[in-house]
Amino acid sequence: MKKLEKTKEYAIRKHKEANHKYDEYDYDFHLNMVFEIAKKFIHLVEPTEQENVFAGCWVHDIIEDARETYNDVKKETNETIAELAYALTNEKGRNRAERANEKYYKGIRETKNASFIKFCDRIANVTHSKNNRSRMFDKYKDENENFIANIYIPECQEISEHLKELFKEKH
Incomplete structure (x- = not known):
């Protein structure tokens, strides 16, 4: 089985075992959103690193939310x-x-492609909260300038601009 498919199955299985939800949805709803956003911006990632980045989208929350270790x-x-x-x-x-x-933000900035995945994660969260008129939308909006400043790397200019635009559109 290909690495990406195996990683996707692993992430979905572990989040289900932990009964971790994303609002009323199974958590793979969120993981798939992050993956789909990454697909739109994958041209920002070096071709030899794209498969690992896609896989990273599936496991970006697995240590934090599904009790897995490094x-x-x-x-x-x-x-x-x-x-x-x-x-x-x-x-x-x-x-x-x-x-x-x-310390968290420094680790993201210093780990190749982690900022890219974190931007995809935040875009997924902002889009979902905006579409569902969640109170989190305002929280993300208030945090946005600081969030971008903390994880920004030059390779993520285009995706950071996309995130900023989400807050300019009507909510």
Whole structure:
């Protein structure tokens, strides 16, 4: 089985086992949104890294939400994908600010392609909250300037502009 398909199945299975939901949906709804957004912007990623990035989209929350470890992810996928999942895992904290702190953002910026996946994740969350008129939309809007400043790398210019545009459109 190809790495990407195997990683997708692994991520869906582990989120189901953890009974992790995305609003009323099974969590693979969110993971698929992140993957689809990545497909739209994959030209920003070097061709030799695209398969690992797509796989990283599927496991970006697996350590944080499905009780998997770095070594579990590495065993099921490869070291590059495990590094992406690890970099995208929030820190321990009592609130959003403590969980998404400078150490977390530094790890994202310093892990090749992690900023790209994090932008895809945020675009998925913003789009979903906007479409469902969720209170999270305003939270994401308030955080957006700081969020972009914290994970921005030059390779993500186009995708960061897309995220900014989502807040300009009528909600």
